[in-house]
Amino acid sequence: MKIRLTVGAVLAAGLVAGSVGVGGLAGAVPTAERPSGLAGDAAPGLLAVGDFDLTRPETVATGLQVPWGMDFLPDGSALVAQRPTGQVVRVRPGQQPETVAQISGVTPTSEGGLLGLAVSPSYPQDGWIYVYFTTATDNRIARFRLTSPQNQEPVLTGLARAAIHNGGRIAFGPDGLLYVGVGDAGQTATAQDPQSRNGKILRIRPDGSVPAGNPIAGSPVYSLGHRHVQGLAWDAQGRLYATEFGQNTWDEVNLIVAGGNYGWPTVEGRANDPRFRDPLITWTPAEASPSGATIAGNRLFVASLRGNRLWNVPLNGSGGVGTPTAELVGTYGRLRTVEYGPDGWLWVTTSNRDGRGTPAANDDRILRFPPRDTVTPTPTPTTPGPATCTVNWTANQWNNGFTADVTVTNRGPALTSWTVTWSFTGNQQVTNGWNAQVTQSGRNVTARNAAWNGSLSTNGAVSFGFQATYSGSNDRPSEFRLNGTPCQTG
Numbered sequence: 001m002k003i004r005l006t007v008g009a010v011l012a013a014g015l016v017a018g019s020v021g022v023g024g025l026a027g028a029v030p031t032a033e034r035p036s037g038l039a040g041d042a043a044p045g046l047l048a049v050g051d052f053d054l055t056r057p058e059t060v061a062t063g064l065q066v067p068w069g070m071d072f073l074p075d076g077s078a079l080v081a082q083r084p085t086g087q088v089v090r091v092r093p094g095q096q097p098e099t100v101a102q103i104s105g106v107t108p109t110s111e112g113g114l115l116g117l118a119v120s121p122s123y124p125q126d127g128w129i130y131v132y133f134t135t136a137t138d139n140r141i142a143r144f145r146l147t148s149p150q151n152q153e154p155v156l157t158g159l160a161r162a163a164i165h166n167g168g169r170i171a172f173g174p175d176g177l178l179y180v181g182v183g184d185a186g187q188t189a190t191a192q193d194p195q196s197r198n199g200k201i202l203r204i205r206p207d208g209s210v211p212a213g214n215p216i217a218g219s220p221v222y223s224l225g226h227r228h229v230q231g232l233a234w235d236a237q238g239r240l241y242a243t244e245f246g247q248n249t250w251d252e253v254n255l256i257v258a259g260g261n262y263g264w265p266t267v268e269g270r271a272n273d274p275r276f277r278d279p280l281i282t283w284t285p286a287e288a289s290p291s292g293a294t295i296a297g298n299r300l301f302v303a304s305l306r307g308n309r310l311w312n313v314p315l316n317g318s319g320g321v322g323t324p325t326a327e328l329v330g331t332y333g334r335l336r337t338v339e340y341g342p343d344g345w346l347w348v349t350t351s352n353r354d355g356r357g358t359p360a361a362n363d364d365r366i367l368r369f370p371p372r373d374t375v376t377p378t379p380t381p382t383t384p385g386p387a388t389c390t391v392n393w394t395a396n397q398w399n400n401g402f403t404a405d406v407t408v409t410n411r412g413p414a415l416t417s418w419t420v421t422w423s424f425t426g427n428q429q430v431t432n433g434w435n436a437q438v439t440q441s442g443r444n445v446t447a448r449n450a451a452w453n454g455s456l457s458t459n460g461a462v463s464f465g466f467q468a469t470y471s472g473s474n475d476r477p478s479e480f481r482l483n484g485t486p487c488q489t490g
Contacts, residue, residue, distance in 0.1 A: 050296040050297030050298055050299035051297075051299075051371065051372045052296075052345070052346045052369045052370065052371055052372065053369060053370050053371070053372045054310075054327050054328060054346075054369050056369065056370055057367045057368070057369055058093065058345075058367065058368050058369075058370070059362075059365060059366075059367055060078075060091055060092075060093050060347070060365075060366040060367065060368050061080075061089075061091045061096075061097045061365065061366040062362040062363070062364075062365050063362065063363075063364075064080070064082060064089070064097065064349075064353075064363075064364040064365065064366065065082045065083070065084050065085050065087075065353055065364065066082060066083040066084055066113070066336070066351055066353055066354045066364060067080045067081070067082055067083075067336065067337065067349040067350075067351075067364055067366060068080075068081045068082070068083045068113075068114065068115050068116070068117075068168070068336060068337065068349075068351075069081040069114075069115055069116040069117030069118070069131065069132070069168070069169070069170070069337070070117060070292075070337050070339050070347065070349060070366075071117055071118050071119040071171075071339070072119065072339070072341060072342050072441060073090075073119060073123065074123060074124060074421065074423065074444045075421075075484060076092075076341070076342050076343055076419070076421075076446070077090050077091060077092045078090070078091040078092075078339075078341070078347065078366070079091075079100070079117055079119065079129060080097070080117070080349070080366065081103075081114045081115065081116070081117040081131060081133075082114060083108060083113035083114050083115060083354070084108040084113050084114075085108075085114070086102055086103045086104075086106030086108070086113065086114045086133070087099050087101070087102055087103075087114070088100055088101040088102075088103065088114075088117065088129070088131065088149075091366060093368070100146055100149060101129070101144060101146070101149035102149070103131055103133055103142070103144075103152065104150075104152055105133070105135045105136070106133045106134065106135070107134050107135050107136045108134070109134065109163055110163035110164060111163060111164050111165070111166055112133075112134030112139070112161060112162075112163070112166050113133065113134055114131060114133045114134075115131075115132045115133055115134070115166065115167075115168025115169070116130075116131065116132035116168045116169045116170035116171075116180075116181075117129065117130065117131050117132075117170070118130045118170045118171055118172055118178065119172075119441075119442075120143075120172070120206065120442070121172045121176055121441070121442025121443055121444075122176075122206075122442065122443060123442070123444070124423045124443070124444070126206075127145040127146065127147065128143045128144075128145060128206065129143060129144055129145065129146065130142070130143045130155065130170055130178065130206075131143070131144075131170075132167075132168045132169075132170045132180065133168075134161050134166055135161070137161070138157055138158050138159055138160070138161050139159035139160070139161045139166050139167070139168070139182070139185075140154060140155075140156060140157040140158070140159060141154075141155040141156040141157075141170065141178075141180065141208070142154050142155055143155055143206075154208075155178075155204075155206075155207065155208040156180070156202075156204060156208045156220075158197075159182055159185075159197055159198060160185040160187065160190070160196075160197075160198045161185060162183075162185035162186045162187075163186070164183075164185075164186050164228075165183030165184050165185050165186050165227065165228045165245075166183050166185065167180070167181040167182040167183035167198075167228060167229055167230070168181065168183075168230065169181040169229065169230050169231060169232050169292070170232075171232040171233075172442060173203075173234060173238075173240065174234055174238050174429065175238075176206075176427075176442075177203050177204065177205060177206075177211055178203070178204050178205070178206055179201060179202070179203055179222065179232055179240070180201065180202040180203075180204065180220075181201055181226070181229030181230060181231075181232060181242065182197055182198050182199065182200050182201070182202060182226075182229070183198065183199065183226075183227065183228040183229070184198050184199035184226070184227055184228065184264070184265075185198050188227070188264065188265035189265070191224060191225050191226055191227065191264045191265060192224065192225060192261075192264075192265070192266065194216060194219070194221060194224060197220060197221065199224065199225070199226050199227065199264065200221050200222070200223065200224050200226060201221075201222045201223045201226060201229055201232075201242060201256060202220040202221060202222055203220060203222040204220050213258075214258070215258050215259035216259075222256070222258060222259075223256050223257070223258070223259065223260045223261070223262065224260075224261050224262070225260075225261040225262040225263045225264050225266075225276060226242075226244055226262055226264055227244060227245055227246065227247065227264040227265070227268075228244060228245040229242050229243065229244050230243055230244070230245065230290065230291045230292065231243030231290060231291060231292050231293030231302060231303075232293065233293040233294050233295045233300060234295065235295050235298075235300075235315055235317075236295075236431065237317070239255060239319055240255070240256040241253060241254070241255060241256065241280075241293060241295070241300055242254050242256050242293070243290035243291065243292075243293045243302050244262070244279075244290070245285075245289060245290070246268050246269065246282075246285060247268055248268075248285070249268050249269060249284070249285075250268050250269030250270075250279075250282040250283070250284070251282065251283045251284070251285055251287075251288040251289060251290050252269065252279035252280075252281065252282055252283075252290075253279060253280050253281040253290070253293075253300070253302065253313065253321070254277065254279050254280065255277075255280055255319050257277070260277045261275060261276050261277065262276060262277055262279075263275075263276035263277070269282045270282065280320065280321045281313065281321060281324060283307070283311075285306055285307075286306060286307065287304070287307045287309075287326075288302070288304045288306070288307045288309075288311065289304055289305040289306035289307055290302045290303070290304050290305075290307075290311070291303050291304065291305055291335070291336050291337065291351070292335075292336060292337035292338050292339070292349075293338065294338050294339050294340045294346075295315070295340065296340040296346065298314060298315045298316075298317060299312060299313065299314060299315065300312075300313040300314075300315055300321070301313070301338045301340075301346065302338070303335035303336055303337055303338040303348060303349075304334075304335055305334045305335065305336065305351060305356070306334070306356075307326075308329065308330050308331075308332075308333055308334060308335070309326045309327060309328055309329040309330070309335070310326075310327040310328045310335055310338065310348065311324050311325070311326060311327070312324060312325045312326075312327050313325075328348075332348070332350050332365070332367065333350055333351075333352040333357050333358060333359070333360070333363070334350060334351040334352050334354065334356065334357040335348055335349070335350060335351065336349050336350065336351035336354075337349040340439075341368065342421075342439055342441060342444070342446040343368075343419070343446070343448065344370075344371050344437045344439065344446075344448050345368040345369060345370055345371065346368060346369045347366060347367070347368045348366070348367050348368070348369070349364065349365070349366050349367075350363055350364045350365045350366075350367075351364060352364055371437070388411040388412050388482075388485060388487070388488075389408055389409060389410050389411055389412070389480075389482040389485065389487040389488070390408070390409045390411065390487055390488045390489070390490050391406060391407070391408050391409075391420075391480040391482075391487045391488070391489050391490065392406070392407040392409075392489075392490040393405075393406055393476050393477075393489065393490075394406075395474070395476065397474060400469055400470060400471060401467065401468065401469050401470065402428075402467070402468055402470065402474060403465060403466065403467045403468075404465060404466055404468070405463060405464075405465045406420070406447070406463065406464055406465065406466075407461055407462070407463045408420055408456075408461065408462055408463075408480075408482060408487070409459065409460070409461040410456045410457065410458060410459065410460055410461070410462075410482065411458070411459065412458065412485070413458060414455070414456065414457045414458050414460075415454075415455070415456040415483065416454055416455060417448075417449055417454040418448075418449050418454065418456050418462065418482060418483060419446060419447070419448050419449070419482075419483055419484075420436075420446075420447045420464075420480060420481065420482055421444065421445065421446050421447075421480070421481045421484075422444075422445055422477040422479060422480045422481070423443045423444050423445070423477060423479070424443045424445065424477060425443070425473075425475050425477070425478070426470060426471075426472055426473050426474060426475060427470060427471060427472065428443075428468045428469070428470040428474060429468055429469050429470070430445060430466050430467070430468045431466075431467050431468060431469060432466065432467050433447065433464065433465065433466035433467070434464060434465050434466070435450060435453065435462075435463060435464035435465065436448060436449060436450060436453075436464035436466075437449075437450065438464070438466045447464055447466070449462070476489075
């Protein structure tokens with residue numbers, strides 16, 4: 001899932017979206033302040049998110065073969081799909097990549113192969129990993145579990161395949177549904193055909209069935225008029241942004257709404273035509289050829305292939321954008337995927353061995369970049385420390401929201417940095433936090449120390465808090481972990 005709900009001041013400036021009203025997933029969330037009238041209104045230690053130190057890369061993995069899809073497990077390790085080999089590898093900082101699955105039937109012709117990857121938002125309960133790939137006859141989605149990776153269950157089949165424009169990006173949205181970017185497979189007319197699933201963004205249930213509320217009853221089509229979507233990312237208000245390859249003139253970033261028509265092949269770029277939704281941003285293909293996308297705080301990051309750069313796009317909090325900034329121009333060559341990790345770092349993959357780049361000796365690589373509040377790189381031990389801990393959780397709840405104050409006491413060896421993780425059992429969504437960087441992926445939440453409170457002595461305690469929304473039940477999590485070690489709850 002490509003949403004990391006974080007703290008950060010909303011940027012005031014920027015362009016507004018097209019004239020068609022925003023619908024679908026957009027919705028209000030509380031501001032990044034602790035609610036008025038609660039203890040500690042000042043909310044000490046609030047941290048801006050989305051500002052990364054791109055001068056301090058850490059190499060996470062080298063020698064990969066076109067790393068394409070990437071998502072994270074609850075323990076913070078990354079699963080990465082290698083396009084030509086059909087292999088899924090598990091990547092941890094400080095360790096060699098480990099092959100965990102070989103996807104059956106992958107046919108890596110030209111732009112095809114093993115493409116998107118997404119971890120189930122209910123992974124602690126169901127263990128599913130989803131992959132999008134090209135076979136000899138179609139593009140499809142299957143799912144498997146790490147406990148039995150040879151058992152691969154088809155979820156969605158029969159998407160038209162071709163040497164080009166296979167699409168392939170998949171991601172779980174904040175609604176728990178799976179969104180799928182499907183290219184036009186070189187048949188441009190399919191993008192405007194509502195009966196075709198190509199040239200679309202699809203929305204399906206995790207089992208592949210069609211959810212209620214899609215624009216066309218019984219159809220997985222969520223939006224149409226797309227050429228080749230390769231990036232999907234949601235902001236904290238639940239708005240979906242997508243990157244898209246143009247043909248010869250304009251690449252795009254679009255704000256996606258249910259039932260929206262984005263114009264291809266009638267138009268490339270801005271049409272100023274009420275039948276179609278105009279993009280928020282256009283670039284020339286030489287500047288971009290945009291692939292993966294992620295949102296951290298109020299920044300949209302876009303990995304660019306032909307452009308050999310990372311685009312940094314400010315979001316204004318209302319569905320509009322400010323002026324993009326080009327980062328890492330030419331530094332690492334072609335960039336395929338960018339993800340905001342649960343560790344608070346920005347992860348980027350290169351794509352220099354895809355037949356169109358000039359690979360360095362250590363390509364393809366995965367790099368990660370620290371947030372600027374990190375004074376020194378986060379320690380990455382190869383095995384979790386032996387620490388034990390206790391957690392006290394105090395919640396203050398109202399109609400559809402709550403705050404929680406969390407106190408963690410370390411009963412093991414002293415720590416120089418700490419990460420506390422847990423999983424919600426309902427549909428709780430974190431909107432901001434204090435005294436820690438609190439991020440969420442599906443039901444999995446990670447609280448990482450701030451720059452000034454990483455030291456945690458034996459028998460020492462640290463407190464942090466967060467605000468969240470919910471509906472239905474709001475049960476306290478049953479298990480917490482400190483640096484990967486289970487804690488007792490008080």
